[in-house]
Amino acid sequence: MATEAKTAEEQDENPLAEGLERLPIHPTTLTIFGATGDLAKRKLLPALYNLAHEGALPERFNLIGCSRTEYSDDEFRVLAKESIEEFSRRKTDDKVLAALVEGIRYVTGSADDPEVYEQLEKVTAELDEEAGIDFNRIYYLSTAPSLFPVIVGQLGERGLDHHEGSEVRVVIEKPIGTNLREAKELNAAVLDVLDEDQAFRIDHYLGKETVQNVMAFRFANGLFEPIWNRNFIDSVQITAAEDIGIGSRAGYYDTSGAVRDLVQNHMLQLLCLLCMEPPVNFSADEVRDEKVKVLHAINPPELSEVPEMAVRAQYAAGVAGGEEVAGYLDEEDVPKDSHTETFAALRLEVDNWRWAGVPIYLRAGKRLARKITEIAITLKPVPHLAFKQDGGSVGVQPNQIVLTVQPNEGASISLGAKIPGTRMRIRPVNMEFLYGTAFMSESPEAYERLIMDAMRGDATLFTRDDEVEAQWTIIDPILEAWAGDDGDVAQYEAGSEGPEEADAILRPGHRWRQI
């Protein structure tokens, strides 16, 4: 039959890919450094299994584990199988699991040992040889951050950073440094070996469906864009509250704190998605260019300005979820004189045409009243109110648009509505859209999405070097000011809404939303 389809020769695109939900991915060999670590066992290996289960991995796929722990191929296969069975989000299918695990290879050795890379080169070459094709190579650095430059350097030394006939990419876990200087050093070390388009810096928050939906919400609905500016928006609050404490993570958390753990990366990403201009298209660099512009429009505070725009605090003993819980300084392995913040609140401003003068409040903390991550946009009040503000109602309130990232993913808009009765009394009501009620599909784990994107070479949801550095440029002065302040850190009761001191950074007439 005659069709309008061009022949394969006439097309640059794969004509068979049209209309498929799952687009083809080039055959790939994925090497995980730190393959016996917690992240690999809990997240990466289960994510790979779930992709295999759904038929979403490349048609040909090899997995190599690499770690200091001495294992044979078979021993690592057992570990991988057990990890997948324990942590997979779905019950495993024995046959698919067997098919995934049976081909896994393992290389033992220290990240700074050149022999490891010699061995990796040998194994990847063997896999190419056996298949008769050149697999793309992805190196996933799931190790201590101090090893990132070591591994990238060794890949370069051995010539594994490029391969004739296929793509080589390196996925780097967070944190990208603990301050601007370290971030720059790491970026320089990485880009000394790799091109930027080979570096995939993970912020797993961006892999969450609801975070991506901020873009869909803004740019797929004509309803919001006309009011998405300083003329209509009064203020923005971004909250990432957790109800849990630090658990057994004192070693990590006390050297990190709320700002490094959540604000510098996840919350600034949310801010960027909320404030960026519409990209020309959704290609990686177009989206990231717009995000970087937002970060550049935020003036880093002078050290002397920090107390006016940032507050830190630690949780004290209190009651959370009906149980008495210890304060931060009484948690196991936390130094008694620790100044590490478990709560941080910041007021930032994006100084550009769209946002000038609109305060953007960020708030993150542990052991707060409940777990919630949300973006709340408060609109300016209507210019003239024809209704009387008495009569026993709470009256007309400014509209709010709330995008909830977790746990009840969705969006709500508060509207003023007439209370039924003979008098014109107004109170706010909510118009809600909830993901769980409107879609049948189960959202994939963030790591599944991000691993897929790395294999596809789509860096849209990964952080670019200038983006990371722009984030640290904003955060560095705050951390520096706090590091130079030996005074007492404010306290808040565990299970509460956070410290009263956080009110000090609010502009007149503003208040924190209830967590």
Added chain:
Amino acid sequence: MGTSDGVWSAQDTKPSEIEEALRDLLRQRHEESDAFVPARVLNLVVVTDREWRGEVQNRLDRVGRFHASRTILCAVEPRRETIDAFATVTATEGDDVKPEELSVGQEEVILDIGERHLEALQTIVDPLVVTDLATLVWAPHGHSKAVDALMDIAQIVLLDSVNEPDPTSAVKRAKELAERAYVVDLAWLRTTPWRERVASTFDPPQWRGELSKVSAVTVRHRPDSAIAGLLFVGWLATRLGWQTSSMVNQNGSKQGSASSRRQDVKLRLEPDPSMNAPGLAGITLETASGTSISLDRGPGGLTARRTDRKGHEWEWTVMGASRGESGILGEGIRQALLRDHTYGPALAAAEQMMS
């Protein structure tokens, strides 16, 4: 999943009473729990014989997450004069719902109706569907009269072309329905993994050129699933710009050819009696340059074999779990809210091959 039900039933009832009862059930649910929120995704209207009602309910129970938010199951008894109805509002609860999470509810209405109700079935069902949600109609055991009646209120029809008596009537019925609604065909969805894998095989730039050299396509299928094979070949033909012509029956298989720009392409559909599940058992693509690629069902996914012109052979597993028939049905419900623009052309090519 832990669930609880609000239940209402009545004999010799009418749609307005059922609709009112549903509203009452939802109101009760809201009063019982602040966390209750009714799902609002899709209406599903199922028409089946009374004797198959349980089987259909079992199939729907097994579709996993892909439940319609409101299901209206019309069970037809030949000589029934009145309508009996049974309505439930089900919500997740207990250990499955954390304190801060939602309890998402689904509604189901079972209508026992007579054959006399089918001709104007839309007047019974219309008051019961959630306004502004898309409505999907599925009649797994025929009842084309009922489906036709529901076309005024439905936007999507779910069908399984494999259930039609032969490929010719399957294509005819799908074409008829496609003129009035968006069609989700389970026979087509059974070919999805095969289409994805063939697309992947030829995706590397060095192999993409082989697409224009394809000289033979063989599709192996369960004996009742020739239509799935036809749709697969139709898809290849339309995507690659082949001119297809009629196929002929020969020793139990169907054979034909298509013309590509470079050469003729031999087409062959072979029944495989060893296949248990409906759908495809395997495919083989050969090229004029002497290579061949085949995919066959195997443990943990599809077993792929590639042979080059020198006779070198590679074999590997393309991983993926079998979706099973319940998974296929769930996928059909999910696809109701998506749009696949490649099915229509594939169906048209299949029609041409059966002419």
